[in-house]
Each structure stands twice: as structure tokens, then as C-alpha cells.
Amino acid sequence: MSWLKMSWANLLSRPLGSLLAILLMAFGVGIVSLLVQLNAQLEKQFTTNIRSVDMVVGAKGSPLQLILSGIYHIDAPTGNISLNELNDLKKNPLVKSVIPLSLGDNFQGYRIVGTTPEYVEHYNAELHEGKVFENVLEATLGANAARQTGLKIGDHFVGTHGLQANDGHVHDDQEYVVVGILKPSGSVLDQLILTPLESVWAVHDHHHHDHGHSHDHTEKHEHDHSDGHHHEDDHVHGPDCNHDHEDGHHGHDHAEGHKEHSHGAHDHHAHDDDHVHGPDCNHGHAEEREVTVGLVKFTGPMARLQLPRHINTNTNMQAALPAIEINRLLGLLGIGINTLRWLAIVIMLLSAISVFVSLYNSLRERRYEMALLRSMGASRSKLFQLICTEGVILAFIGFVFGWVFSRLAMFLISGYARESYRYALEVWNWNKEDFLLAGVSLLIGLIAAVIPAVRAYSTRIHEVLGGKTE
Amino acid sequence: MGFCKRVICFIFTAMSVKITDLGFTYQDGEAFRFPNVEVEKGQSLLITGPSGSGKSTLLHIMAGFLTPKEGDVRIDSQSIYQLSESARDAFRGEQIGMIFQQHHFVRALSALDNVLLAWIATGRKPDEKMAKEILSDLGLSSKFHEKPQNMSQGEQQRLSIARAMVKKPAVVLADEPTSSLDDANAESVGKLLIDLTQNHNVALVVVTHDQRLKDIFPRSVSLANAKMNSL
Numbered sequence: 001m002s003w004l005k006m007s008w009a010n011l012l013s014r015p016l017g018s019l020l021a022i023l024l025m026a027f028g029v030g031i032v033s034l035l036v037q038l039n040a041q042l043e044k045q046f047t048t049n050i051r052s053v054d055m056v057v058g059a060k061g062s063p064l065q066l067i068l069s070g071i072y073h074i075d076a077p078t079g080n081i082s083l084n085e086l087n088d089l090k091k092n093p094l095v096k097s098v099i100p101l102s103l104g105d106n107f108q109g110y111r112i113v114g115t116t117p118e119y120v121e122h123y124n125a126e127l128h129e130g131k132v133f134e135n136v137l138e139a140t141l142g143a144n145a146a147r148q149t150g151l152k153i154g155d156h157f158v159g160t161h162g163l164q165a166n167d168g169h170v171h172d173d174q175e176y177v178v179v180g181i182l183k184p185s186g187s188v189l190d191q192l193i194l195t196p197l198e199s200v201w202a203v204h205d206h207h208h209h210d211h212g213h214s215h216d217h218t219e220k221h222e223h224d225h226s227d228g229h230h231h232e233d234d235h236v237h238g239p240d241c242n243h244d245h246e247d248g249h250h251g252h253d254h255a256e257g258h259k260e261h262s263h264g265a266h267d268h269h270a271h272d273d274d275h276v277h278g279p280d281c282n283h284g285h286a287e288e289r290e291v292t293v294g295l296v297k298f299t300g301p302m303a304r305l306q307l308p309r310h311i312n313t314n315t316n317m318q319a320a321l322p323a324i325e326i327n328r329l330l331g332l333l334g335i336g337i338n339t340l341r342w343l344a345i346v347i348m349l350l351s352a353i354s355v356f357v358s359l360y361n362s363l364r365e366r367r368y369e370m371a372l373l374r375s376m377g378a379s380r381s382k383l384f385q386l387i388c389t390e391g392v393i394l395a396f397i398g399f400v401f402g403w404v405f406s407r408l409a410m411f412l413i414s415g416y417a418r419e420s421y422r423y424a425l426e427v428w429n430w431n432k433e434d435f436l437l438a439g440v441s442l443l444i445g446l447i448a449a450v451i452p453a454v455r456a457y458s459t460r461i462h463e464v465l466g467g468k469t470e
Numbered sequence: 471m472g473f474c475k476r477v478i479c480f481i482f483t484a485m486s487v488k489i490t491d492l493g494f495t496y497q498d499g500e501a502f503r504f505p506n507v508e509v510e511k512g513q514s515l516l517i518t519g520p521s522g523s524g525k526s527t528l529l530h531i532m533a534g535f536l537t538p539k540e541g542d543v544r545i546d547s548q549s550i551y552q553l554s555e556s557a558r559d560a561f562r563g564e565q566i567g568m569i570f571q572q573h574h575f576v577r578a579l580s581a582l583d584n585v586l587l588a589w590i591a592t593g594r595k596p597d598e599k600m601a602k603e604i605l606s607d608l609g610l611s612s613k614f615h616e617k618p619q620n621m622s623q624g625e626q627q628r629l630s631i632a633r634a635m636v637k638k639p640a641v642v643l644a645d646e647p648t649s650s651l652d653d654a655n656a657e658s659v660g661k662l663l664i665d666l667t668q669n670h671n672v673a674l675v676v677v678t679h680d681q682r683l684k685d686i687f688p689r690s691v692s693l694a695n696a697k698m699n700s701l
Contacts, residue, residue, distance in 0.1 A: 006576065375568050378592070462530045462536050
């Protein structure tokens with residue numbers, strides 16, 4: 001037996017009043033904690049993934065959509081842009097670097113992103129095992145994508161057209177091979193399957209070749225190869241246009257040969273070899289290539305003022321500044337979050353009133369107990385402590401329940417986010433704001449208990465235990 | 471008072487309660503002058519009087535709840551009104567056990583825990599063994615974990631007595647301990663109190679208007695003339 005046990009026993013002896021106070025406190029704490037957690041996670045995701053991307057260029061449309069699809073991979077892209085235009089942008093002295101991304105397919109809902117190894121370096125991602133993709137149809141998986149899909153090094157898989165799981169054509173004629181898995185980086189890379197740009201082109205060239213045309217392709221070389229070049233080798237161009245031939249030489253005039261290709265962009269790969277060019281191969285047919293977005297870094301602050309307007313006015317591309325768009329988005333979200341936050345504060349105030357009413361009412365019933373304790377030698381300050389302890393216990397239990405509620409809600413939201421956007425949110429982590437919330441909750445319990453405690457403190461034993469007023 | 475003085479005082483007088491020239495006035499002018507009273511350890515005193523004669527007032531003054539206008543109350547040679555309020559609280563917790571007319575308990579606690587409160591209220595380590603012993607002596611061995619409100623009147627009264635006696639105080643003050651009991655139980659409780667007083671070597675002061683106890687207690691004082699028109 002102790003004073004703490006007595007406080008606890010007193011609370012248990014009036015379960016309904018205590019439960020109401022606890023539930024109200026839990027509800028308030030739960031909402032606040034959930035909002036804090038969501039806010040922190042959203043901000044973390046937004047800031048981590050912007051990671052010094054100064055500008056995103058893509059097809060014209062909604063700038064926010066461009067940012068969401070290009071950086072966070074949670075929305076559909078606005079369309080495609082010409083690789084040529086992107087390469088022209090790269091030559092602009094105000095541009096430090098451009099990372100092209102090509103979207104269009106997914107594997108079990110995880111987006112397959114055609115890009116260059118600079119994308120991995122940009123996020124400082126480290127390899128958990130294997131290597132970063134180098135050749136066409138090699139894939140390096142983000143940590144979460146690997147864990148959720150169960151793919152391992154050496155596994156083969158095929159992409160599905162579209163950005164949602166199971167809603168498109170399966171490219172079963174083009175198999176990717178997993179060559180690397182990244183360590184968790186806390187960035188968007190965790191949710192992505194990365195592959196060279198050429199893979200995306202290759203897969204879609206085949207796709208269009210097989211499905212996008214009515215003409216018969218049972219024969220593979222219908223297009224004109226009158227120039228006589230023939231791709232029997234694995235003819236792959238890297239992003240820097242270095243020819244990569246297994247046999248170490250190339251037996252034809254490449255530039256000329258490609259100029260004479262008369263087929264469209266999607267027919268180009270209707271060879272029985274893998275003749276693929278890197279994104280910088282601006283020799284003839286690169287103009288036919290498309291990518292989805294380009295992530296741009298500026299050389300200096302002047303670029304921010306000049307480039308977006310220049311691009312939006314003079315090119316077929318759209319430029320969007322992530323910082324501005326995300327601030328706009330957070331501003332919009334903020335209205336809702338602020339409303340909920342105020343609601344939670346009101347609920348917490350109600351819980352304080354509930355704790356107060358619960359203790360105050362119980363004290364009316366317990367005035368004899370208070371007098372009895374005084375008669376047994378308990379000091380006034382002991383009674384004050386007893387009532388305050390009860391208030392703090394109610395608040396503490398309310399906080400614990402509220403915190404658990406918030407994390408259960410977070411668990412559900414995380415499941416939804418994973419299902420819908422392949423984003424994994426942290427659920428059970430303890431933020432520094434939770435310390436603050438715990439402190440505020442206990443303080444509320446204490447403040448709510450002060451008036452009843454003062455009443456207990458000023459118990460006049462003689463009057464309560466049957467005497468008349470002194 | 472120094473320790474040696476207290477020891478000498480204890481050896482020669484063994485006086486547990488001493489009331490001298492005690493007078494008290496309520497704010498509304500109702501005034502009392504109480505007779506001088508002395509009770510030694512192991513002895514009991516019955517204080518009787520009609521309703522409104524100041525019995526409860528006297529008891530509350532002896533317990534340190536009410537401050538007298540004049541006179542002195544000494545418990546175990548300590549003048550309790552020379553103590554500060556907090557020291558008086560602690561002294562009461564150590565040296566005074568109380569039995570009330572209505573059996574006040576902490577409803578949330580078991581019978582055993584209510585007895586343990588005798589120590590906890592003053593921040594001392596509870597002696598569970600002793601608490602169980604006295605409850606068993608009073609026939610409540612099967613009621614340790616019972617809530618007081620679920621016990622009979624007689625059991626509640628015995629529980630109240632156990633709580634007052636368990637820490638072996640210098641004096642036990644009882645306010646109408648038998649008024650709600652039938653004749654048999656009243657006699658039984660009266661005798662029990664006297665036995666416990668002797669066995670535990672405490673002084674017992676009972677204030678009551680219950681005339682049934684007059685035959686049981688060897689010594690009594692009447693407050694019939696304590697009330698004054700005004701002081």
C-alpha cells in the first residue's frame with residue numbers, strides 16, 4: 001500500500017468518471033500526436049526527396065502534378081518531353097546538371113524508373129548488395145521495393161504497363177534482371193525500381209512494335225536495312241554515347257546508318273539485337289526519344305529567376321520549382337491540419353474539464369475520506385498531493401492510450417500510403433514532440449486537479465466529521 | 471520538552487491524557503468549559519452528556535482538530551497546541567487513534583488496506599503482519615480483502631477499532647462508538663474496547679450519550695454542565 005496505490009484505487013472505484021476523462025484525454029492526445037507524426041513524416045518526405053532539385057521539367061500541365069510525379073512518384077506524369085530538348089537544356093550555362101527520368105511501367109505497383117546512375121548518386125544511396133544498373137534491362141531496387149516484392153539479386157521480372165499494379169499490359173517479352181539492391185535511404189528511391197533509360201525505351205519499343213501497329217511483324221526486319229548494317233551484337237550506347245560492343249569494334253558507319261533508319265521511334269528496336277542509345281546520343285534519332293521529366297540543378301541563384309520563365313515560354317516543356325509547389329501544397333494541407341489541430345486542442349481542453357469534474361465530484365463524495373486521512377495524521381499537503389496524483393494518473397493513462405491510438409491510426413494510414421503510393425511511413429517511432437505532448441498532457445491533468453486538490457487541502461476535519469463550524 | 475524530561479514524566483505519572491482548564495467558544499458565541507480530566511495508560515474514561523453538551527467538541531479538541539480558547543491538552547505529556555499544525559498532524563498520526571460514530575473508511579480500499587492507512591497516512595512503512603493480527607483478533611480474518619462498505623455494521627465497527635488500535639497509540643478517542651449498534655453488539659464493543667485498552671496499554675476516552683456503556687466503563691465524567699451561556 002502506498003499513496004500511489006491509493007490514488008489508483010480511488011480512480012478504479014469510480015470507473016465511469018475516470019473512463020470518460022481518460023477517453024477524452026486519449027482522443028485529444030491521439031489527434032494531436034497523429035497530426036504531429038503525419039506532419040513530421042510529410043515534411044521529412046518532402047524535404048528529403050527535394051534534395052537540392054532546383055527545378056523539374058516535364059510536359060506542360062499542372063506544375064504540382066509534375067513535382068508530385070517527378071520527385072515523389074505519387075501522381076501520374078503530365079506527359080513526355082523530347083530528350084533532345086532536355087539535352088539542349090543541359091547545355092545551358094545556368095544548368096549544372098539534369099537527371100532524366102522515364103516512367104511508364106511498374107512491377108507490383110512499384111514504379112520502374114528509367115534513369116541514369118546520377119539519380120542514385122543524387123540521393124547518396126548506398127548499395128546493400130549487387131551493383132547499380134549499367135546495361136539495358138538491368139534493375140537496381142530500392143530497399144522497400146525489394147523487401148515488398150521479394151525480388152533478389154539475379155531474379156528476373158517483367159514490368160506492367162502503367163503506374164498502378166495490375167492495370168496494364170504485361171511486357172512479358174522483356175525481362176528485367178535484378179543486379180542490385182539499395183540500402184534504405186529514407187528517400188523516394190526506397191520505393192523505386194531503377195533501370196537505364198534505355199530499358200524503358202526498349203520495353204516500350206517492343207510494346208508498340210507488338211501492339212501499337214496493325215501491320216504484321218511476324219518478320220522481324222521489315223524496315224529498310226539497305227545500308228547493310230546489321231546488329232548481331234549487343235549494341236549498347238551508354239548515357240555518354242560511348243559505344244559498347246562486346247566484340248570491341250563496330251562494323252558500320254553508325255551515324256550514317258542511323259540517319260537512314262526510316263522507322264519511327266517505336267520501331268527502332270525491332271532488331272533482333274539490343275541496339276540502344278544513351279540519353280545523350282544526339283546523333284540522328286535521339287530526337288525521337290522521349291523522357292518523362294528532368295530533375296535540374298542550377299549553377300546559381302540567377303537561374304531560378306531566368307530559367308523557368310525561359311523554358312515555359314520558349315520550349316514545349318514546363319518548368320516547375322519544387323520549393324514553391326511544395327510550399328503551396330503544404331499551405332493547402334496546412335489549412336486542414338490547422339483545423340484538426342484546433343479541434344484537438346479543444347478536445348484536450350474538454351478532457352481537462354472532464355478530469356476536473358471527475359475529481360471535483362469524487363471529492364464531494366470523498367470529503368469524509370479526506371477528513372479521515374487528516375484525522376489519521378495525513379498533512380494537508382499530503383491530501384493535495386493525493387488529488388494531484390489522481391489527476392496526473394488520469395492524464396498519463398489518457399496520454400498512453402492517445403499515443404497508441406495515434407500510432408494505430410498511423411499504421412492504417414501507412415498501410416493506405418503503401419498500398420496507394422508505395423510509400424512506407426514510420427509508425428511506431430517516438431518523436432521529440434511526443435515528449436512535449438506527454439508533458440502538456442500531464443500538466444493539463446495537474447492543472448485540472450489543482451482546484452479539487454486545494455479543496456482537499458483545506459478540508460476542515462472538525463466540520464466534516466460531525467462538528468459545527470468553528 | 472527534552473527527551474529525559476519526557477521519560478521521567480512518563481515513569482512517574484504514566485499519564486497519557488491530561489485536560490486542564492479547557493474552554494472553547496464557537497464563532498456564534500456557543501461556549502463550553504470542560505472539566506479537568508486525566509487518563510492513564512491502560513485506563514478508560516467514559517464522557518457522557520446529552521446532545522449539544524460539547525462531547526464531540528471536547529473530543530475534537532483532544533484530537534487537535536479544534537484549537538481551544540484557553541486551557542491545555544497534553545497527550546503523552548506533550549501539549550498538543552504548542553505544536554505547529556503540521557507537527558500536530560504528525561503527532562496525531564503517531565499518538566492518537568480515532569473511532570468515529572459513523573464508520574468512515576476509504577471506500578476504494580480493502581479492510582486490510584484501511585488498517586494499513588494508520589501508517590501510510592503519516593508516511594511510515596506499514597506493518598502488514600500486525601494489521602492482520604489485530605484484524606484476526608477482532609474476528610475479521612476472513613475480511614482482509616473485503617471492501618468496508620460490504621461489511622456489516624458490527625464488522626465495520628470492529629474494523630474501525632482495529633485501525634485505531636493497530637499502531638499502539640498513546641490514546642484512543644472514540645466518538646459514539648456504539649450508538650448505531652443493538653444492545654448485544656453495544657455491550658460487546660464496549661467490553662472489547664476496554665480489553666484492548668488494557669492489552670495494548672493505551673488510554674481510552676469515549677464520548678457518548680449511550681447510557682448502556684455506563685455500566686461497562688469503570689469511570690465516567692458528565693458534561694451536563696459544560697455548556698455555558700457565553701464565555
